[in-house]
Amino acid sequence: MKKILLIILILFGAHLSFSQVKNQSSFPVAIKKAKSSKKIVCVYLGVPQKPNFKYKSAFYNKDVAKYYNKNFVNYYYAAGDTSALSFILKYKITNMPTCVFIDHTGELIFKGSVGNNTSDHYLDMAKQALRRKANGLTLANYETKFNNEKHSEKLLKEYINLRIESGQFNNADLIDEYIDYKTIGDFKDPEEALFILKAAPYAFGKAYNLVYTYGIRVDSMFLQLPLSERITINNSIISNTLNEAIRTKNLNMAQNAMNYTRNTWGKNYEEGSKQSQLKILTYYKAVKDSANFYSLAPYLFDSYMRVSADSIKVPENIERSRIEKMLKDQATERIKEKKTTQKTSEGTTMIVSSIVTIGPSQYSSIPSLLNNAAWDYFTLGTRNKNHLSKAILWVKRAIDLKPMPQYYDTLAQIFYRMEFYDEALLNQKKAIEMAIQQNITDNELKSLKLTEQKIKDRTL
Known part of the structure; x- marks a missing residue:
């Protein structure tokens, strides 16, 4: 079983109706046109929209639109477009709204920043991109x-x-x-x-x-x-x-x-200690220092065994509410610029917003941590019954806290190594049943079924 990877979720809002800027119908079309015209591609990513908040970007002001239409091949990612996620990850986009300027090969020329919602800001970004291309100031x-x-x-x-x-x-x-x-x-x-x-x-x-x-x-x-x-x-x-x-x-x-x-972690000494131990365990595992890994791991992961299911679920709800509030606050927060700000007119509004990434929180990541610890015990190759028994306790607790097909897969393979073949097959079947219910990918399901067959054939 492969480790569970925490997936970054990018939250987008309702579809925006754009005008002025001539956007291409798709990203591949924009790339093709950039190649033929020898122009830079400008990809615009906007802020999430909320029913009670409609954000009008200066990117679509007439002077900006005219400049961008003349100098760039333009494209925007619509809200909910699944291909936007791969683009955001590839170019390490951390803030929105912004523009990303690339050539027809996908080479980054310039990545804009969040700034004043003014024509000047977007025109400055455009000019920087053009200067970089003209002067060869590209990473390649x-x-x-x-x-x-x-x-x-x-x-x-x-x-x-x-x-x-x-x-x-x-x-x-x-x-x-x-x-x-x-x-x-x-x-x-x-x-x-x-x-x-x-x-x-x-x-x-x-x-x-x-x-x-x-x-x-x-x-x-x-x-x-x-x-x-x-x-x-x-x-x-x-x-x-x-x-x-x-x-x-x-x-x-x-x-x-x-x-x-x-x-x-500053004054949060408990979490700082746990996270630092995770780092040294990562080192021990990578260099295959199993003696030190098996010695230290129980002290860390046993501390997570005391966490109750309620303490997992409640913080997850709190975290979800916090994320939703952050989206609203960051998308609507207007900061009136001080008079000392350069090149801005009185009353200029700056929108501060960012992509919300949902990563491992202190609570919701605990089942995954316990499962991964058990899987690490298994992959390091131990056949020590005490070590494997400890791993079983961890993954069972992960299942108690948050049942997942991958956790049952971990449990099945550890049972198999301990020569508890019936228990191994039973848990692998549970993994497959849950995977089908959760509509996981065909490749993941195929892998689970292959493991099941190996358990039956005693060839795992």
């Missing part, structure tokens, strides 16, 4: 330069910025190379310090330590960033550090990732 061009030209401070900074903009945050080695060009005094520049942090250096590594040793008010500057950006930076630092620790089998580096994870 810079990858060629990076691989073929002598490295310099300027090249590295521009390359890293383009990677960050495109959603590539594994830049720890690049930023370590970049700081070799810097002096101690450079780290006192707030913009320079933030750039280094945004590149997601290794936790407590060379670049990270230099910034925090010689930088000024680094923490206060970091806290001024939007929450979503801080989360992205922290997650990227943790991911880069842990991946490198696994690649080099460096336990000290893995412990750095563990400690950094704990620190990101």
Whole structure:
């Protein structure tokens, strides 16, 4: 059984009726037209609409529409269009409304930002995209330069910025190379310090330590960033550090990732401890250090066994209400700009909104955590009856909390390894029955049935 992946859900609202901008009938048509016309494709993604809130984007103002129709091949993703999800994931879209500018090959040229809902904002984005194309400021061009030209401070900074903009945050080695060009005094520049942090250096590594040793008010500057950006930076630092620790089998580096994870939870010491333990367990599993994995795992996952079904269901309802409220608030929040804001007229309205991603919450992820822990015990290859019995307890609790076909599949395969063949077959049948009820994909159902046949044939 493969691990359960938490699926990102993108919530869209009602269909918008657009005018002025000449949008193509489909994304493939837009790409084809861009190739023949040698123009950039502009993909517009708007905010979710609510019955009590209709948002009129300045993207469709006449001056903006005229400029975009002249210079770009335009396309928008309608609300509910399932293909929008793959586009959003590919180009790492985190905020809406915005424009994404790509060439006919799909290469990112420029990704716009959430900003003032004014013509100037959308015209500025368009001009930046055109300048980048004219000057060759694209990630593909810079990858060629990076691989073929002598490295310099300027090249590295521009390359890293383009990677960050495109959603590539594994830049720890690049930023370590970049700081070799810097002096101690450079780290006192707030913009320079933030750039280094945004590149997601290794936790407590060379670049990270230099910034925090010689930088000024680094923490206060970091806290001024939007929450979503801080989360992205922290997650990227943790991911880069842990991946490198696994690649080099460096336990000290893995412990750095563990400690950094704990620190990101601030005063929530309990959750910080749990999340940091998950990181070190990920390391032990990846490097196949089964002794340490089996030693530590019970302390963490047994702590989740005390969670009741009610404590899972109630927070899920609260979380759903919170997400719905966030959609409404973020789509309707208008912030009157201060007079100090540049290039805006009095009364200009700025819409602040973002895509809502529903990920693992502290509560709803517990069944998945327990199931995955049991599956990890199984895949690490243990035949120790005590270990397998512990895994059975975890997955049974996951089923109690939230029955899923994949959990029954995990239970069946563990029973099979323990040579409880009747129990294995019984639970695999339950997995298949539930999977059919839930209309899972044909490939997943085929995999469950194949496992069932192997259990019958004693060939699993």
